[in-house]
Amino acid sequence: MPSPPDAPHSVLDDESPRQPRSPAELFRVFNRLALQGFGGVLPIAQRELVERERWLTREQFVELLSVAQVLPGPNVVNLSLMFGDRAFGWRGGLAALGGMIAAPLLVVIALAALYTRFASHPVVAGALRGMGAVAAGLIFATGLKLIPALRRSALGLAPALACAAATFVAIGLLRVPLVAVLAVLGGGSCAWAWRRLAR
Amino acid sequence: MTALLHGAADWWSLFAHFLMLSLLSIGGAISTTPEMHRFLVEQQHWMSDEQFSASIAIAQAAPGPNLLFVAVLGWGVAGVLGMAVTMLGILLPSTTLTLAAARWGETRRETRGVQAFVNGMAPLTVGLVLSSGWVLGAPARTAWPLALLALATVAVCVRTKVSPLWLIAAGGIVGAFVA
Numbered sequence: 218m219p220s221p222p223d224a225p226h227s228v229l230d231d232e233s234p235r236q237p238r239s240p241a242e243l244f245r246v247f248n249r250l251a252l253q254g255f256g257g258v259l260p261i262a263q264r265e266l267v268e269r270e271r272w273l274t275r276e277q278f279v280e281l282l283s284v285a286q287v288l289p290g291p292n293v294v295n296l297s298l299m300f301g302d303r304a305f306g307w308r309g310g311l312a313a314l315g316g317m318i319a320a321p322l323l324v325v326i327a328l329a330a331l332y333t334r335f336a337s338h339p340v341v342a343g344a345l346r347g348m349g350a351v352a353a354g355l356i357f358a359t360g361l362k363l364i365p366a367l368r369r370s371a372l373g374l375a376p377a378l379a380c381a382a383a384t385f386v387a388i389g390l391l392r393v394p395l396v397a398v399l400a401v402l403g404g405g406s407c408a409w410a411w412r413r414l415a416r
Numbered sequence: 417m418t419a420l421l422h423g424a425a426d427w428w429s430l431f432a433h434f435l436m437l438s439l440l441s442i443g444g445a446i447s448t449t450p451e452m453h454r455f456l457v458e459q460q461h462w463m464s465d466e467q468f469s470a471s472i473a474i475a476q477a478a479p480g481p482n483l484l485f486v487a488v489l490g491w492g493v494a495g496v497l498g499m500a501v502t503m504l505g506i507l508l509p510s511t512t513l514t515l516a517a518a519r520w521g522e523t524r525r526e527t528r529g530v531q532a533f534v535n536g537m538a539p540l541t542v543g544l545v546l547s548s549g550w551v552l553g554a555p556a557r558t559a560w561p562l563a564l565l566a567l568a569t570v571a572v573c574v575r576t577k578v579s580p581l582w583l584i585a586a587g588g589i590v591g592a593f594v595a
Binding site: 282286366 | 438439440441442444445446470471473474475476477478479480481482483484487488491492499503507509510511513514515517518519521522528529531532533534535536537538539540541542543544545546547548549550551552553555556559562563565566567568569570573574577579580581583584586587588589590591592593594
């Protein structure tokens with residue numbers, strides 16, 4: 218399906234600028250992003266799907282992630298499954314999921330075999346700690362990059378930002394269990410959106 | 417390695433346990449680690465405490481979804497077959513439910529209920545991503561070179577389009593010499 222490479226993205230038009238061409242392409246792209254995802258695939262998924270391939274707008278990415286979040290299962294796995302299914306039905310879902318999991322599975326098992334021999338080496342332990350710090354920074358930065366997606370929220374910008382901040386305080390700082398936060402803050406937020414959408 | 421599991425009953429209990437954990441894994445499989453630990457280490461004695469922690473560390477050092485720690489756990493308990501059983505168990509229920517829910521929501525995209533849901537949940541999603549970064553950065557906040565590394569990563573990632581792979585590599589090098 219030929220599409221203009223840099224079609225301007227209208228605010229009224231919620232379609233993403235580009236579409237994957239085949240399940241095989243889905244497999245390749247999800248495989249590529251999974252293999253780059255050290256310490257978490259989310260930052261790479263945002264970068265590849267939104268910034269590079271432009272298969273999703275920032276708003277659509279947050280929307281998919283929101284649904285992925287409340288369902289059981291890893292967020293990026295659910296996200297790949299839903300995205301693939303939307304594009305090509307269950308074949309697309311399987312292609313995206315397979316791309317996400319197959320190659321990293323082999324890598325992780327190879328690493329498991331190596332780990333027992335080198336884990337206690339101080340240079341290896343230091344390198345892992347350094348990579349962990351960068352991985353944490355990448356995920357935090359991804360969160361910052363997603364904030365502009367709230368601009369068009371039906372909640373209104375200020376309530377949406379307040380809700381994001383409250384979630385961060387509850388989960389990140391106070392370590393309240395996720396289910397409680399989803400029920401109380403999420404329930405309240407959805408109810409507020411429901412009211413505002415009536416107008 | 418398979419000597420740890422005795423007969424079909426053990427295999428079934430491994431599979432069934434991960435099927436159940438799949439449905440409980442809201443927020444990701446990593447949120448069910450306390451229950452996995454209780455089952456594999458304390459109840460069944462299929463692996464040691466150290467082996468359990470190392471499995472999670474390995475999966476986090478490797479590329480790919482964090483979910484793969486489940487594969488390493490299965491591998492540790494019963495080799496390739498154990499890996500297949502735990503991965504199928506953790507994936508089947510959640511993927512089936514996700515597909516069904518996604519399709520249900522897709523056909524009702526424009527309804528007020530679905531719109532209220534996606535608009536209401538979006539800020540929580542942003543807050544949760546920020547929280548993950550903050551929680552995973554906890555070890556970095558105990559040592560200033562690591563904290564600096566994490567801060568620099570945030571700045572570079574927000575302001576430039578440098579590939580995260582380079583930043584990870586830089587983190588590994590700095591960590592190897594400093595941390």
